[in-house]
Amino acid sequence: MNDAAISRTSYDTALERSQALEQKIAQDPSGLRMLTGDRPTGALHIGHYFGTLQNRVRLQSAGVETWLLVADYQVITDRDVVGDIAGSVRELLTDYLAAGIDPERATIFAHSAVPALNQLLLPFLSLVTQPELERNPTVKSELQAAGKSAMGGLLLTYPVHQAADILFCHGNVVPVGRDQLPHIEQTRVIARRFNERYAGGEHFFTEPDALLSDAPTILGLDGDKMSKSRGNTVMLKMTADETAKRIKKAKTDSERLITYDPDNRPEVSNLLMIASLSTGRSPQEIAEDIGDKGAGTLKVMTAEALNEHLAPIRARRAELEQDPGYLFSVLRRGIDRANEVADATLNRVRDVMGMVY
Structure with missing residues (x-):
């Protein structure tokens, strides 16, 4: 079977699981925990809104437990100059809440502020090989988009970091487009290998499912990809x-x-x-x-x-x-919740691995 056939088979399987998820959401969303998020690179545009934000609000309203990641560490994966990260986080929080994300029903957190989450990278890295990481098409496209010839270590391990983001809170629903499926499959592989290698086959981590979006891609006003750097966007603000x-x-x-x-x-x-x-x-x-x-x-x-x-x-x-203090209080509350869950997960991981002394 060639690579194209394998890709089609993988997509068809993911689509079947996604359709089953939509049915469960409609019938009984209990037990579903969604993990998704964005890099904080500033305010969001209508491509973000129609492509992802609307769907997140829909899932939140349907009763799916909602976790939103402010992926601040990912800003430094492929950039030499990161700019005002705190200001960008504030803009992102503003757009989240304005679009309908409810801080009383959603946990919004920054992964740089959750140490136990990031510590999961170490055991997870033991479960993947260098060729597996280098083959990830999303990593290749990120490298190309950044205009770099050499891949940094953080970008190379980006799929593993994303796996930690999803698995630390035992997320089992990840809304993505088709191009993000390789990341979800890598997360599923890591969960499976951890269960087999370290947990003796116990169902410790659930393999998450992609919830495939059928939202159309919004082009920039010049006909190219919508991007703030191109100046071809309509910003929500x-x-x-x-x-x-x-x-x-x-x-x-x-x-x-x-x-x-x-x-x-x-x-x-x-x-x-x-x-x-x-x-x-x-x-x-x-x-x-x-x-x-x-x-x-x-x-x-x-x-x-x-x-x-x-x-x-x-x-x-x-x-x-008008109230940035409120915005950051929402984030701090989410960070506190994320740390509670991450600490509990890491403690259980150490116990399963025989590393409690």
Whole structure:
């Protein structure tokens, strides 16, 4: 079986497990603990919101226990200059809460502040080989995106660190896109090998399942990947006027008739998708309404729909910005909870490994 066939088989298996998870969430989410998060690199944009944040709020509302990781150590995996990490963490917390994450129902923590979590790296590293780490396609893409030729040790072990993030709290649901499946599979392998090698076959760590997202990818306004460094984003914290000006400059094409055709008209289709996600109407229906009125009408309609959708989030965000002390108190409360769980997990791991003296 070639690599492509193996990849398809792995994806099909992950998809089946994901569909079973969705059924359990709908019927009885008890026993499910979701672990997901973001690198704190500043405020979030609409790609983050429509791609992940909305789904997290959905799962939280459905009753799935929610753990959100502020992955501050990951900021230094591939960057020479990290900037104002504390300021970026504050921006991330603001967007989380403004978008609907409820600090009374979610545990939000920074993994640099949870020592026992990071100590799990040592036994976990004993369970993987160097070639396994080097083959991880996500690590390769991160290296390429950073424009580096040599891989640092932290980036090489990034999948193991992610496994520690998930397993320390016994997370069993990890919302991801298809490109992140190799990380989840590595975590499953580490959990399985720990159970076999150190726990005598005992079901100590649960192998987590990926909850595959069907959220569409939102392109940047220039047609490339949405990225703050490219300046092609619409940030959640922008004003309505700033949003309208950004979208007015969005790349489209010269055809007057507006149609939804992602393969042949990606920029026009991207604006239609943003309008669709903002209104709940299909992009095809919106395209039919605009007809031959051209890209100018499309941009106005998209900006108005997006601004209306984001208005309550932006109002809440403005309130939260006035009280950074509250934001960091939410984080500290989550860190305290994470440390309790991590300490208990590490103590059990040491006991299982025969390292309690």
